[in-house]
Amino acid sequence: MDFSWNEEEREFRGRVQQFLEQYWDRTAGERAMGDARKFERQLAEHGWLTMAWPEAYGGRDATHVEQMIFREEATLHEAPTGGMGPSMIGPCLIVHGTEEQKQEHLPPIAAGESRWCQGFSEPGSGSDLASLQTRAVRDGDDWVINGQKIWTSGAQHASWIHILTRTDPDAPKHRGISYFMLDMKTPGIAIRPIEQMHGAKGFNETFFEDVRVPHKNMIGDENRGWYAATTTLDFERSGAHRAAAVQRAFDRNFDYARQADSAGTGHRIVDHDPSRLAFADTHIEIDVGRTFGYRVGWMQGNGLVPNYEASMSKAFNSELTQRQARRAINMFGLYGGLVAGSARAPLDGAVGQEYMSTVSSTIAAGTSEVQRNIIATRGLGLPRG
Numbered sequence: 001m002d003f004s005w006n007e008e009e010r011e012f013r014g015r016v017q018q019f020l021e022q023y024w025d026r027t028a029g030e031r032a033m034g035d036a037r038k039f040e041r042q043l044a045e046h047g048w049l050t051m052a053w054p055e056a057y058g059g060r061d062a063t064h065v066e067q068m069i070f071r072e073e074a075t076l077h078e079a080p081t082g083g084m085g086p087s088m089i090g091p092c093l094i095v096h097g098t099e100e101q102k103q104e105h106l107p108p109i110a111a112g113e114s115r116w117c118q119g120f121s122e123p124g125s126g127s128d129l130a131s132l133q134t135r136a137v138r139d140g141d142d143w144v145i146n147g148q149k150i151w152t153s154g155a156q157h158a159s160w161i162h163i164l165t166r167t168d169p170d171a172p173k174h175r176g177i178s179y180f181m182l183d184m185k186t187p188g189i190a191i192r193p194i195e196q197m198h199g200a201k202g203f204n205e206t207f208f209e210d211v212r213v214p215h216k217n218m219i220g221d222e223n224r225g226w227y228a229a230t231t232t233l234d235f236e237r238s239g240a241h242r243a244a245a246v247q248r249a250f251d252r253n254f255d256y257a258r259q260a261d262s263a264g265t266g267h268r269i270v271d272h273d274p275s276r277l278a279f280a281d282t283h284i285e286i287d288v289g290r291t292f293g294y295r296v297g298w299m300q301g302n303g304l305v306p307n308y309e310a311s312m313s314k315a316f317n318s319e320l321t322q323r324q325a326r327r328a329i330n331m332f333g334l335y336g337g338l339v340a341g342s343a344r345a346p347l348d349g350a351v352g353q354e355y356m357s358t359v360s361s362t363i364a365a366g367t368s369e370v371q372r373n374i375i376a377t378r379g380l381g382l383p384r385g
């Protein structure tokens with residue numbers, strides 16, 4: 001089988017690399033959200049944020065493979081890619097949205113103007129998402145929402161939220177859910193940040209009190225929102241970017257480990273046998289993980305909807321981020337756990353930071369157990385456990 005890129009794809013990758021190297025300084029450290037948004041608008045001007053979308057909605061009618069190359073390169077360069085709009089809710093609207101919804105929401109996403117967050121999880125509903133309790137009740141042309149979401153990533157920066165609500169409490173749980181889009185400025189929405197163990201405040205609790213949303217903002221049919229939301233989840237679990245993120249960390253660690261006296265004992269880290277073998281293991285696994293991601297991209301480009309294939313890619317690559325972080329912290333020894341700012345922290349604490357931040361990678365977007373359940377039922381045809 002020939003896995004090589006064609007001439008146009010190679011040329012496109014070169015152009016993206018050149019642009020990122022010229023305009024995005026990956027060594028700049030922590031930046032203000034405004035810098036990322038500004039850069040996303042530059043990407044949007046090139047049509048790169050949503051390049052595989054139809055031109056009518058602000059895309060470029062490019063291939064999914066090109067879109068995947070862009071996201072892969074952006075991840076390797078630690079550059080922003082537009083968040084959930086281009087990667088989750090936009091693709092879901094292309095499949096399930098009305099023409100009016102597509103006209104209203106896709107162009108601002110493509111232009112980098114709107115930013116989205118996801119209101120799915122609740123304090124009592126994560127893996128068993130269909131048990132969610134946030135209620136929406138019809139009132140004329142509106143629905144009125146009451147309830148609470150949790151782990152809402154980036155709600156503090158979002159202009160819109162896509163949210164699952166219960167609209168028929170008497171129906172079987174998957175069949176009483178409706179899916180809405182809500183302007184975050186709607187009265188009655190309140191957010192409270194949650195601080196993580198490594199200091200970031202990436203996600204929030206989000207509260208809804210008598211929040212009114214027009215019926216036209218419902219995605220898919222009433223009480224059938226679950227089926228549109230699973231499309232969003234399939235897109236969330238897709239992509240070659242997870243393997244690219246591991247590659248980026250690998251490259252950084254490998255460069256450091258080859259420097260003279262990187263082990264601090266007069267030797268290099270790579271002269272130590274277990275470290276050499278650990279690098280070799282990660283090198284093999286990145287290739288495997290990347291191929292999972294490419295398969296999903298190829299399926300999307302050929303009009304197929306990846307489902308258990310997206311779960312395979314997500315499970316493997318999110319676990320790989322943890323294996324890579326664990327191997328790194330072991331090979332960097334006690335210094336590897338030092339935090340940023342410490343004079344003795346190798347790579348300014350990046351290894352320890354990554355070790356802590358990757359803990360969540362097998363929980364976000366559905367846990368590894370949930371992905372394995374999907375693979376067992378939809379991939380292998382086994383009955384539900």
Ligand SMILES: Cc1cc2nc3c(=O)[nH]c(=O)nc-3n(C[C@H](O)[C@H](O)[C@H](O)COP(=O)(O)OP(=O)(O)OC[C@H]3O[C@@H](n4cnc5c(N)ncnc54)[C@H](O)[C@@H]3O)c2cc1C
Binds near residue numbers: 121126151154360363
């Ligand atoms: C970094 C990050 C970002 C997130 N961003 C968002 C967001 O933007 N929006 C949003 O809505 N949510 C978000 N989430 C929430 C995420 O989707 C949930 O945390 C996840 O689905 C797990 O749900 P839970 O935390 O309630 O754990 P639980 O469902 O309580 O699971 C606890 C443990 O039990 C296991 N388990 C549960 N059920 C089964 C089963 N049937 N079989 C086997 N094992 C099982 C799980 O695998 C897990 O190990 C985010 C989470 C993280 C970590």
